[in-house]
Amino acid sequence: MESDHELIESANRGDSDAFDVLYYRYRDWVYRLAWRFTGNRADALDVLQETFTYLLGKFPGFELTAAMTTFLYPVVKHISVAVRRKSRRFASDDELLDELAAPASQQAERSRCELAAVLAVLPEAQRAVLLMRFVDGMNLLEIASALEIPLGTVKSRLHHALRALRDDRRTRDYFLE
Amino acid sequence: MTEKMSNFDENPDLEVSSKLTEDLQTLFKPLLSVPPEVDRAVQDRVNRHFARRRFTGARRRFRWVALWKVAAAAAVVIFAFSLNLTDTPKQDVRYSALAKSEAADFDRNGRVDILDAFKLARRIELASSNSADLDINGDGLVNHDDVDMVALAAVSLTPAKRGPGKGVF
Amino acid sequence: MKTITAIILTSVFVIVPVLASQSGRDELSPEPNVHFAPLHIYLDSGDRSLAAFQFELKATAGQIEIVGVEGGDHKVFSEAPYYDPAALAQDRIIIAAFNTGQDLPTGRTRIATIHLQIAGPVEPHYELNLTVAGDADGEKIPAKLTCEKGE
Numbered sequence: 335m336e337s338d339h340e341l342i343e344s345a346n347r348g349d350s351d352a353f354d355v356l357y358y359r360y361r362d363w364v365y366r367l368a369w370r371f372t373g374n375r376a377d378a379l380d381v382l383q384e385t386f387t388y389l390l391g392k393f394p395g396f397e398l399t400a401a402m403t404t405f406l407y408p409v410v411k412h413i414s415v416a417v418r419r420k421s422r423r424f425a426s427d428d429e430l431l432d433e434l435a436a437p438a439s440q441q442a443e444r445s446r447c448e449l450a451a452v453l454a455v456l457p458e459a460q461r462a463v464l465l466m467r468f469v470d471g472m473n474l475l476e477i478a479s480a481l482e483i484p485l486g487t488v489k490s491r492l493h494h495a496l497r498a499l500r501d502d503r504r505t506r507d508y509f510l511e
Numbered sequence: 512m513t514e515k516m517s518n519f520d521e522n523p524d525l526e527v528s529s530k531l532t533e534d535l536q537t538l539f540k541p542l543l544s545v546p547p548e549v550d551r552a553v554q555d556r557v558n559r560h561f562a563r564r565r566f567t568g569a570r571r572r573f574r575w576v577a578l579w580k581v582a583a584a585a586a587v588v589i590f591a592f593s594l595n596l597t598d599t600p601k602q603d604v605r606y607s608a609l610a611k612s613e614a615a616d617f618d619r620n621g622r623v624d625i626l627d628a629f630k631l632a633r634r635i636e637l638a639s640s641n642s643a644d645l646d647i648n649g650d651g652l653v654n655h656d657d658v659d660m661v662a663l664a665a666v667s668l669t670p671a672k673r674g675p676g677k678g679v680f
Numbered sequence: 681m682k683t684i685t686a687i688i689l690t691s692v693f694v695i696v697p698v699l700a701s702q703s704g705r706d707e708l709s710p711e712p713n714v715h716f717a718p719l720h721i722y723l724d725s726g727d728r729s730l731a732a733f734q735f736e737l738k739a740t741a742g743q744i745e746i747v748g749v750e751g752g753d754h755k756v757f758s759e760a761p762y763y764d765p766a767a768l769a770q771d772r773i774i775i776a777a778f779n780t781g782q783d784l785p786t787g788r789t790r791i792a793t794i795h796l797q798i799a800g801p802v803e804p805h806y807e808l809n810l811t812v813a814g815d816a817d818g819e820k821i822p823a824k825l826t827c828e829k830g831e
Contacts, residue, residue: 350561357553366540379549386553388768390560399715408716412748412795416765420663446534453538468532469539482716496527508531606764618818625734625762625776626814632780633818662762665734666774 338402346394353393357386360402364410367470371414380417385410400479403472407480448504460495463488609664615647617661628662716747718795718830719806721775724788725813725823732778732814733791735825739771742804746773748795754785761792774811784816793830 336344336355344352361382368381388409389396398405453461466472466480474492478485499505609615615623617630631645635653647657723733737746746767751758761777775792798804806827813823 348561350557353557353561354554357550357557361545361550365545370539379545382545383549383553384765384768387556390557393560408795409747413765413768415748415750415760416763416768419760419762420765446538449531449534450538465535465539468535482718499531500526505531508528508534510526510528624812625732625778626812626818626820628762628776629732629778629780629814629818632778636780659762662776662778663764666762666764666776668764668766668770668772668774 339398342396342398346396348394353390356389356402360406361386363403363470364406367407367410368414370465370469371411372418377414377417381410381414384413384417388413401472401476403470404476404479407466407470407472408482445507449499449508452499452502452505456495456498460491460498463491464495467492606660606664606667609647609660610667614644615661615664623661624665625662628658628665631661632658716795716797718750718793720790720828720830721752721792721794721808722788722826722828723791723810723813723823724826725786725815725821727786728821728823729784729786729816730789730791730813730821730823731780731784731816732776732812732818733823734774734776734811734813736774736809736811737772737794737827738807738809740805740807742802743799744771744804745797745799746770746794747797749773749775750793750795751777752789752791752793754789754791756781756784757789757791776811778814780816782816 336352338356338359341352341356341359345356364385365378365382368385369375369378372378372381385406389406453464456464462481463477466477467474472480474485474488478488481488496509500509610623612623613619615627615631617627620626631647632655634645635655635658642653645653645657647660650656719737721735721737723730723735748768749760749763751760756779757777759777761775763773763775767773773794775794777791796804808825808827810823810825813821815821
């Protein structure tokens with residue numbers, strides 16, 4: 335499997351198939367992240383298209399200096415803000431957490447609902463780092479680069495987010511003794 | 512540095528069970544699928560982009576072509592570069608047209624700017640008028656949607672009349 | 681036959697320099713290093729309450745692209761302002777916001793932050809134009825617009 339850098343080199347030389355591979359490699363990641371920021375499917379699809387249009391405009395001459403997710407994260411976030419403003423649909427994080435799909439079993443549903451409730455009261459900065467780590471699969475350096483904050487700040491926010499979950503009786507069971 | 516913090520520096524997730532990851536991903540990674548028409552739209556854009564740009568590889572190739580083919584190719588390239596890569600939604604055309612329209616110039620200063628949106632918002636809030644000429648977006652209602660439309664026209668990148676220049680007023 | 685040969689030769693003399701200049705430009709273009717940086721925008725309305733503003737930012741040097749816009753410090757301008765999404769990935773943007781409330785800022789306040797992607801070694805320079813600033817009555821007021829690079 336070709337690496338992102340190899341695909342980008344090929345696309346810089348005019349290989350449209352290489353760009354297609356990049357698209358399918360990151361399409362779902364961008365879509366889910368956009369859904370998280372916009373709160374609805376239609377806007378998330380708009381963000382998906384605009385994100386890859388933005389990326390497409392960089393060829394030829396694009397150089398990837400970090401992980402692809404690190405590069406895409408702020409792009410998706412800012413385009414999501416613009417799309418939400420344009421469509422006049424404003425979903426706050428709290429509303430989004432309220433809209434999350436209910437899982438199947440009753441026990442699982444209760445624990446996930448409680449997790450959602452605890453997350454809803456976390457400071458936004460801490461919640462963002464937590465989700466980037468556990469949902470988007472980004473390592474701490476990638477998070478620091480994407481958010482343009484020091485690595486220590488990332489560690490601190492993650493530490494406080496996890497501690498809040500650990501200290502809350504509703505989410506304490508997620509932690510190993 | 513305490514042992515706890517050094518462990519944290521190396522792996523802050525150390526004490527977290529995998530269930531947290533699973534549940535977070537279930538909450539925030541719903542099974543959303545991208546419709547095939549979106550994939551097709553993106554691929555069309557990709558094909559157009561790569562077709563009209565001149566990418567040069569490691570080796571240069573020179574072809575012998577007839578003059579009329581050169582002229583035809585030049586015409587295609589010129590036309591392609593005149594196209595905007597991003598599709599222009601109909602809404603952007605409406606904002607641009609509104610930016611040049613007197614209908615949204617509520618303070619009659621010759622341009623549509625944010626103070627026009629402000630004035631419209633004030634009139635709506637004070638319920639001082641709901642006349643049809645305030646129904647900017649033509650949906651039959653006079654509300655904040657009309658205000659948004661005026662504001663978006665004010666910031667539309669299509670050139671409109673400009674006020675005084677930079678710096679201090 | 682001679683005519684065709686002449687046309688072909690003419691084409692070659694047209695195509696070769698064009699292709700040469702194209703490839704030359706591509707080879708000379710360095711692959712830029714890219715980083716993101718915020719640009720904080722401040723407006724000083726003196727002792728007048730600020731209820732509305734509109735300004736334009738344009739890059740006059742450097743290779744920048746606008747990748748996002750954020751609201752300001754004061755709560756009435758904390759939400760993302762109005763701007764044309766077409767400005768994203770360009771180097772020019774018009775930004776505006778207003779609030780019809782009573783609790784309005786005075787003096788110097790950060791009204792917006794523009795997130796930029798900067799490529800290449802050239803230090804970016806910006807041109808800021810304040811189109812209008814308005815008070816709670818919707819009247820134009822004098823104000824000073826400045827910007828500061830963030831980290």
